[in-house]
Amino acid sequence: MEQQKLIQKIENSLYKGFIDQNKPVSTQFKPKLLTNKHHENVLYTLLQELKTCNTFIFSVAFITEGGLATLKTMLYDLNKKGIKGRILTSTFLNFNQPKMFKELLKLNNVEVRVTSEKGFHSKGYIFEHQDYYSLIVGSSNLTDSALKANYEWNVFLTSLENGEIINHFKNQFEEAWDEAFPLKEEWIANYKQHFELKPFVKHISPNALEINAEYLTNTLADSLAIQPNKMQIAALEQLKALRESGAKKGLIISATGTGKTYLSAFDVRNFAPGKMLFIVHREQILKKAMGDYRKILGGHEDDFGILSGTSKDIHAKYLFATIQTISRDGYLQQFMKDQFDYVLIDEVHKAGAETYLKIINYFNPKFLLGMTATPERTDKFNIYELFDYNIAYEIRLQAALEEEMLCPFHYFGVLDYEKDGENIDDTTELRKLVSSERVKHIIEKINYYGYSGDSVRGLMFCSSKGEVHELSNALNHEGLKTIGLTGDNSQEERENAISKLNSGELEYILTVDIFNEGIDIPYLNQIVMLRQTQSSIIFIQQLGRGLRKHNSKEYVTIIDFIGNYKNNYLIPIALSGDQTLNKDNIRRKTVNTNYIQGVSTINFEEIAKKKIFDAINNTNLSTLKTLRDAYSDMKNRLGRIPTLFDFIEHNSIDPEVIVGYSQTYYNFKLKMKESIPSLTEYEQSVLEMFSKEFMNGKRIHEILLIETLIANESISRKSFVQKLKDFGTYVDDPTIHSIENMFSLRFHVKNDIKKYKFKPIIEVVDEHYRFNVEIQKSLRDLNFKSYIEDIIKCAYVKNKKYDKTKALTLFEKYSRRDACRLLNWPHDDSSTIYGYRAKNNTCPIFVTYHKKDEVETSQAYSDEFLSPELFRWFTRNRLTLDSTEVKKIISYKESGMKIHLFTKKDDGEGTDFYYLGQVDIAEDSVKNETMPDGKGNHLSVVTMNLVLEQPVLYDIYHYLVEE
Incomplete structure (x- = not known):
């Protein structure tokens, strides 16, 4: 990024932050307050800055094991990239536990020092990036509560290297750092002795206080009445x-x-x-x-x-x-x-x-x-x-x-053992599952991610009885204290093992087919999953073994070893509870795990996360069996045939998945062998159009018109425009014409027109809209009408995630066809867009970020993000600055043409692209270049840098760019 432009952006951001809040600026450098409210917690920003920094320094008085746990996966990934940092902390008030200091020593890429400064109470996080620094300073210590749950006040600022404020902070840190002493095992041992002499000086985290209160309530039940929560x-x-x-x-x-x-x-x-x-x-x-x-x-x-x-x-x-x-x-x-x-x-x-x-x-x-x-x-x-x-x-x-009824958990999705590019999968032989290399890998991970409490009390779920016993033996050989239990063991043997786990005689119980449910071991502080996820139900049952509160732990550690399993897509489904079977939803729940409540966190090592994305891309989630099971569950729950809206209301399958599978819900119910009233062929075609075109809620205008015409025989164009304004959505002449083109079928390609029986759905007569005669007749049938009303209800709910004041919503997903419709093109030209097309005073650009190998070889386009708000883009090959097509694009300001950028990670995502917003072409960035065609030739091409209206969201940006 050019220095002068960077300075200008930071100046503008500071102007907005400290002089005029109404100044429109990029969000990348905007000062902001982090409070852990409104879905923007301190931890999210902290992880964002860590992921993009070159080095970091933390100056924090208080640190808990739970706070470290929230960063361990990120620090592990940074270590693999060679990114290092420093942490300065203290013994102020004896808050920091000796075991926490031992956890700090596990961080290979972090140098830790302890200050003896009296009253050391700082809480600051500084990140050095390529061209600038960022800073989080305020009330949050490095504890899971302070980073994610407590009501905090922290300011986030950005500065250039010569900024006075950042230099004040850095100088203060360096001064304290030089006077502090390096953290070492010997010092921790001495500190532990001193610490244990002052038990009442310990500062227990809010989580521990809650747990202790519950423990006291339970153990003193003879004298205190237990009250319902x-x-x-x-x-x-x-x-x-x-x-x-x-x-x-x-x-x-x-x-x-x-x-x-x-x-x-x-x-x-x-x-x-x-x-x-x-x-x-x-x-x-x-x-x-x-x-x-x-x-x-x-x-x-x-x-x-x-x-x-x-x-x-x-x-x-x-x-x-x-x-x-x-x-x-x-x-x-x-x-x-x-x-x-x-x-x-x-x-x-x-x-x-x-x-x-x-x-x-x-x-x-x-x-x-x-x-x-x-x-x-x-x-x-x-x-x-x-x-x-x-x-x-x-x-x-x-x-x-959310109600804090369970023990918080920190989930870590880690990569299972890999050798010579071969990763554990469901065909891996037992000898490889218990090989010395894998055993050492398991021990390394369970030690690194650790546990809450004085000693580990763990449960390991294995893939087979053979693995249970042989892995137990192998772990014992390495010095651990474990036992393997299966369905072959008696109840007495199981209870004896649980008793030994509690007393510390055992550290782990390994099992495969028992302990999924019906067992109460509240002191479990580590759950290890060494098998593929067979179902989200079993996954939650196993995770739930550690979720009971107990005075011996503040949280439970979940370590999930992720291999090349085809069922990996079930992991985000289980953790989020998302049962929509919508692949995009599941990807988002893997990328952004902010949905998890309280101080609990979900963390994936980068390579393990890729295994999940591969499983999502390569799996057909909407098989007949999967859909039938979900349909059966919903029908059983309701005691009747469900509507599409029922699936939304009860957080089940996304109605769009059902429609994608069977064109209409009417067809789907027939496939479910339901005995239902029949519809005419034309009624089915109308349902298909409404379901596929409008139920997604991406533009609510058509739904408003359909709903109005169900209640009234007709509505004037003028009244409909007013209705749109009253609803609060955007409206102009091109949009009205686009809506009319949708219903008249002029927008559609020949195959769709044929499918919809060549009949305009809504006619315009004397400036009034009305359904065609056949639909008016069909609507007298309450059965047919109920299908339409069901679609309308779904569309309203789905529309809530879209900005109704704009045609396209930032960071939502759209197909080429959606773009044609929502940009008000008179005809569906999606089949001719390919990478982009300048037409109708708009130019949508569609980029597949990671192209297939054969495409890269034959057409070596190097479209890439230069930063979250700058994108280097290639035109089609064999074009130059003198080409008519290129001239049309680079003269966009003179003609008033709007350029829109859409991108997706790879073809595994299907036909939809993230909308990254309207873009400008950076001045002096348009160049004639050449590119190889894979056959020894070099083809002319034009490149330019596209400036986004807003930087891409952190999680989407990294999802797109990472291999």
Whole structure:
């Protein structure tokens, strides 16, 4: 970037920041306040600056292990690139834990010093970039709460090297750095002894204070009444309302670790049954549940009893039974059908099994409650129907994290062992899974990413029984303390291993087919995933093993070893809860993980992230089976045939995915073997047009017109223009003509016109719009009308992510056809655009950033970002500055032509491109050049630098440019 232009941009940004907030400037250098509110947290900006810097320095008084955890993946990637930094910290108030200092020593590319400066309380982060410095200074220490959750005040500034402020900060840092001493193991050992002599001087993080409060509440339950949390209060109110409505059954869907057992105990206390039956599938859960109930219900010890293989307290007021025992006729027949007023089934997603159905069909309680974290099933059994579709309460992982009901987690997606370019996949032989190189790789990663607490208590999920046992042996040989458990081990062996894990005799339990659910080990502080993700449900079940709060940990570390697995796309689906099957949504959830709530973070090593993108590109997410399963789940949940809008409302499949698969929802329902009223061929073609053209919400104008004409026979052009203005969207004559061209079919190519039966959908008669006669007739059929209204509802929701004041929204995705329509071209010329086309006073440019090898060889275009707001672009070859086409583009200002830039990472993304905005051509950047054609020839080409109206968003920019 030229120095003078950079100076001008920073001057403009400072003018906006300190003199006039209304000055329009680039966002790249704009001063801003970072507060952790409004979806812009300190951590996001910190990671952005780290990723693009040449070196960095941090001066922070307080650091926690959780704070370091949020940066470890980035620092690992920076180390591979040779980027180094320095951290200056302190022992002020004895806040910093000895173990945290040990974690600092793991950072190979970071030099750490400790100052003895009295009252050292600084909080500043400085980043040196190629041509400038950036600075974050304010209230945030290097703790996960301060970087992501707490309400903080930090200012972000940009400066050139000679700026007085940046030099003040640098000089202060260097002065303190020179007087500080290097962090070493010996000093940490001495500090630890000093630290442990002053236990009450320790400053515990907010997370730990919450955990300790919960721990004290639980352990002092005999003297303190346990009160329901926020989620439980809401659920109890809904359960009460459900019963008052006459319902006799209810279903609770609640993420693992959110207190379902306590919730049910509170409800039993409110219900006050004469007798209660609690059913689970494992005896060890039974004992824990009974203990929790005793805390809530109180009463005599004899009121509580167990019915299992080892205990037969069948006369207890509150009976806790295993399904295996109570389902036997010899025991079941001892109870009358109305023996229990309240029956509760835990892990009720298993209730499709014959033993559960036998119990449910036998007893006739006043109320039946089912509880599960995962009601979705693959065997088509309808759990919802079993409970009369009464979902009393539902809270999933994201909401539970937001409500701080779970232990925070730091997820690390790391690359599995790779040798000679060969990475672990689902065909890798056992001997390679347990090779000494892979074992050392595993140990390196689990040591680097660490754990919260005094000692590791980990659970490793392996790919096979063979790997469980052989890897356990190999890890033990390396000095770890592990044991392998599978379904072949008895309950007693499992409980013994869990006890040893708790006492510290074991560090890890390795398993494959057990511990996914139904096991409570709250002190787990590290989960290691050494297998491919088979389903998002199992992934969350396994991750959830560590999410219970416990006083021994502030967070849980999740380390996921990512290989060449075809199912890698399930990882962002599981972590985000995004069930849309929309590839672009899943890519965005991989690139930007800000959706995770609280202090929890999701981090992918760059190469591991690439494995996920490859899986997304190479996988057909919308197979018939996948769609059928999702459709079946939705139908089961609702107890009726769902609408398209139902899928949006319940965060399920994106309706556009359904339409992409089957053209219309009518066709889709036929493929689902539904018996539905038939539509005429023309009605189907109208549905197809509305579904494909307008349901995406990219332009709401057509939807507004359709909705108006459903309610009214006609509307004048003038009234429709006013309606658009009232809605707050943009409107001008070219847009109105474009809308008319869409409905008259003049915009469409011949094949589409044929598909839509050569009939204008909406006619213009005497300056009034109206549907054609055939559609007017069809709309009298409520069935056909309901399909149209369903599309309209979906379109309104989808339109919310678009800027309705503009034709195109920055950083959203559009196809070439979308561009033709939204730029108001009179005809769909998308098939002739290729890389770009100057037409109708606009010039959309479409760039595939990473081209296929054969394209690069034959046409060596080197289109590239020079910075987030500057793009070097090549015209078609065999053109020069004298070419008519080039002259038309470079004289865009004189003619008033608008140039728009669209780009995508590679062809794996399909037909849609990110819209990067309207661009200007940088002065003096237009040049005649040549390029090789792969055959020994050199072809003429024109290059120019395009200046974007706004710098590309950090996450999209790095997603596009990285290989």
